[in-house]
Amino acid sequence: MNDPEYLIYMPYAIDYLRYRSLIAFAFQWYTILTMAMRCYGFSIPGFIVTLLLNISNAAFTAIVFFVLKVPEGSVVKMLALALGLAMFIATILSLISFFKHGLKFSLKPRFKFIKQILRVGFPSALTNIAFTFSQTITTRICIGLSPLIYQTKLYSSQVLNFSYMLGWFRYLLSSNS
Numbered sequence: 001m002n003d004p005e006y007l008i009y010m011p012y013a014i015d016y017l018r019y020r021s022l023i024a025f026a027f028q029w030y031t032i033l034t035m036a037m038r039c040y041g042f043s044i045p046g047f048i049v050t051l052l053l054n055i056s057n058a059a060f061t062a063i064v065f066f067v068l069k070v071p072e073g074s075v076v077k078m079l080a081l082a083l084g085l086a087m088f089i090a091t092i093l094s095l096i097s098f099f100k101h102g103l104k105f106s107l108k109p110r111f112k113f114i115k116q117i118l119r120v121g122f123p124s125a126l127t128n129i130a131f132t133f134s135q136t137i138t139t140r141i142c143i144g145l146s147p148l149i150y151q152t153k154l155y156s157s158q159v160l161n162f163s164y165m166l167g168w169f170r171y172l173l174s175s176n177s
Helices: 010-027 029-039 043-067 072-100 111-145 147-176
Strands: none
Touching (some): 010 072, 029 043, 043 072, 043 147, 111 147
């Protein structure tokens, strides 16, 4: 954001992005495991693990802000640590759930299967890339207009995501009964 009021926070944002990227790279195994369980028809454990990840991240963040009262210079590192701890817990829970449902890892390549996956997965990946690109463009436009419009975009996106998650959860509960 080109507003001088927000430029003082740029070093914090850069540090947090670095920590977040490192943590996301290291602990995205819970996503892989929950997606694998979903492929075998176990979708509720993945939803529960993701829900627990978000709850624990919120709890750890609250602890950082309200209990530990971390000095201003260390807040970014502590928030990244809180996220890392939440992702570690989610990874452990998804591993437990993965093996509890009798699933196994197989590293033996199956080229026919890989070809089928790429036939479906490549267009799907292009869809995700196009969506991410469009979100980047609209975010940049909103930032250029005003910080208030950008905050409105973030708020409305979060409301839509929560609505989608709650709708999906309700669908899962109704389909299992």
